[in-house]
Amino acid sequence: MKGKQKKTLLGASVVALCVSIAIGTAVGCAPQPTQTASTGGDKPAAEAAASEAATDADNYDGGNLDKWAEQFPLQYNSYHQSPVKADGKHHGHYDLKAKLFAPVVRDGSALITTNEDGTTDTNGDGMYQISGFEYDESIGKWVIDESELGQVKAQTFKMGCYSCKSGTFDQVLEQRSPSIFTQEVDQEFMDSMNGQIWACNICHGDMPGTKPTSTFTYFNTVGRDGLDEFSDNEKACGQCHNSLDYRHAITDDEVFQKFSAYKYGTDVDSLIKAVNEDDITTLDEEIGVKLVCFDHDEIEFAHTSPMAELGVDCVTCHMPQSTEGGTTYTNHHASGSPLENEDSLNKCLECHKSQGINSTDEMVKMVRAKQADATATYEAAKAKLDAAHDALAKATAAGKSDAELEQVRADYQTADGYLQHIRGGNNGAGTKVVHNVPQFYDLAAKASNLADGIVSALA
Structure with missing residues (x-):
C-alpha cells in the first residue's frame, strides 16, 4: 500500500505513550482474580473472575480498553508487549494502534520504514513512518488535523481493514451499513473507533472475564456455514487469523449476506472452491490465471492438525497460564512466539516429553x-x-x-493456493509448520507435482 506523507509521528512515540498509560493504570489496583476461563481452569477461579467482573458492571462503558486495564492489569500489561519478528520489526497485536490509527506507509505487503534523516530504510532498523494521527490525552482519543485528512485518504486503508481489529467497528457497521467496508477512512469513523484496537471486547464480548469466542460481525457472517466446526478459542483467534479476504468485495448488505467462505468445508480445497464461486480472486494478466487470495489462514490450517485432534488450540500455546506476584492469569501476549515464552514451552513439554524432549531448550531446537x-x-x-x-x-x-x-491454469491456481495456505500470509516460509506438520509437507508436495505437470505439459 502506498501513500506520500507530509506529517509523521514515530511508532516509538505511540508505544511509549501507551505503555505509560498501561503502567499508570496498573498502580494501586486491587488484587486481580485468577483468570482461567479461557483455558479451562478450575471452576472456583473462573467464577471468581466472572464475579469480580460483574461487580464493576455499573461502571462499564462499552469495552473501553483503558477501563479494562484498571480491572485486569496483568492481562493488559502482557498484551502490551511488542514482539520483534523474523524481519527485525515489531509486529504484534499491540502495534495495531500504530499501524491502523496512524497508518504505516506500505509498498505492497512490505512495511516501509524511515531513518532519522527521513531517507528510506533498507536495512530494517528504522522506525515506522506514520502519518497525521496523534493521541490527545486530555480527551483520550486519537485525533488528526483536518489538513492531514487528505493524506490519510490517499492510503489504501479502507474502513473494512478495521473489521477484525476492533469491536467498535461493529457499532459503526450497524449505523452506516456494509458499504463502509470499501469506503475510505473519514474523521467520523476515526472518532468512533476511539482508540479501541484489539481491545478486550473483541474476544470477551460485553464483559471482561467472560469466556472468549467470536464477536465480530464480519467473521461470523462470512464464515457462517463452518463456524460450528471450531471451538470457542479457535473462533476468538480465527476472527482475524483466517483466509477470508472478502472485505474488498463487500459493497452492500445483499453482497455481504451472500458470501459464505466455509460452505464446502474448512480444508484448503474447499476454501479454494468457495473463493472461486464467490469470485474473491485477483487476475494475474501475464498468465491469465485468477489467483485466490488467502489472508492469513491459520485457523483453517491448524484446525485440521493432529494437535487439534488432541484438543490443542491457539490459546493453549500462545496464551499460557502465567504467574506474577502469586497471582495466576492468562497471559495475553498472544502475538508473541511460544518459543520465547517459558510458560508456553512448559505447556508443550506436557506432551512432547514422551518424544524424548526433556527441556525447554530442547523444545526450541526441535x-x-x-x-x-x-x-x-x-x-x-x-x-x-x-x-x-x-x-x-x-x-x-x-x-x-x-x-x-x-487445465494448466487451473492447476497453477491450485498449487499457488496450497503454498499460500501453508505459509499463512506474510509469515516466514516455514514458520507455521508446527501448526500442522503433516499437511504442510503434503501440500508442498502436491504443489510441486502440479508445477512439474504444468512445465511438462507446456514443454
Whole structure:
C-alpha cells in the first residue's frame, strides 16, 4: 500500500505513550482474580473472575480498553508487549494502534520504514513512518488535523481493514451499513473507533472475564456455514487469523449476506472452491490465471492438525497460564512466539516429553529444526511454481488458446493456493509448520507435482 506523507509521528512515540498509560493504570489496583476461563481452569477461579467482573458492571462503558486495564492489569500489561519478528520489526497485536490509527506507509505487503534523516530504510532498523494521527490525552482519543485528512485518504486503508481489529467497528457497521467496508477512512469513523484496537471486547464480548469466542460481525457472517466446526478459542483467534479476504468485495448488505467462505468445508480445497464461486480472486494478466487470495489462514490450517485432534488450540500455546506476584492469569501476549515464552514451552513439554524432549531448550531446537527444513521445502516448491509461471507466461504470450491452457491454469491456481495456505500470509516460509506438520509437507508436495505437470505439459 502506498501513500506520500507530509506529517509523521514515530511508532516509538505511540508505544511509549501507551505503555505509560498501561503502567499508570496498573498502580494501586486491587488484587486481580485468577483468570482461567479461557483455558479451562478450575471452576472456583473462573467464577471468581466472572464475579469480580460483574461487580464493576455499573461502571462499564462499552469495552473501553483503558477501563479494562484498571480491572485486569496483568492481562493488559502482557498484551502490551511488542514482539520483534523474523524481519527485525515489531509486529504484534499491540502495534495495531500504530499501524491502523496512524497508518504505516506500505509498498505492497512490505512495511516501509524511515531513518532519522527521513531517507528510506533498507536495512530494517528504522522506525515506522506514520502519518497525521496523534493521541490527545486530555480527551483520550486519537485525533488528526483536518489538513492531514487528505493524506490519510490517499492510503489504501479502507474502513473494512478495521473489521477484525476492533469491536467498535461493529457499532459503526450497524449505523452506516456494509458499504463502509470499501469506503475510505473519514474523521467520523476515526472518532468512533476511539482508540479501541484489539481491545478486550473483541474476544470477551460485553464483559471482561467472560469466556472468549467470536464477536465480530464480519467473521461470523462470512464464515457462517463452518463456524460450528471450531471451538470457542479457535473462533476468538480465527476472527482475524483466517483466509477470508472478502472485505474488498463487500459493497452492500445483499453482497455481504451472500458470501459464505466455509460452505464446502474448512480444508484448503474447499476454501479454494468457495473463493472461486464467490469470485474473491485477483487476475494475474501475464498468465491469465485468477489467483485466490488467502489472508492469513491459520485457523483453517491448524484446525485440521493432529494437535487439534488432541484438543490443542491457539490459546493453549500462545496464551499460557502465567504467574506474577502469586497471582495466576492468562497471559495475553498472544502475538508473541511460544518459543520465547517459558510458560508456553512448559505447556508443550506436557506432551512432547514422551518424544524424548526433556527441556525447554530442547523444545526450541526441535521446532527451529522443523522450521528450517520446512522453509527449504517451501522454497523448493515455490521455485518449481515460479518455473511453471514462466512457462505459462510464454505460452500465453505465444497465443495459445484459453481451451488449450484451461487445465494448466487451473492447476497453477491450485498449487499457488496450497503454498499460500501453508505459509499463512506474510509469515516466514516455514514458520507455521508446527501448526500442522503433516499437511504442510503434503501440500508442498502436491504443489510441486502440479508445477512439474504444468512445465511438462507446456514443454
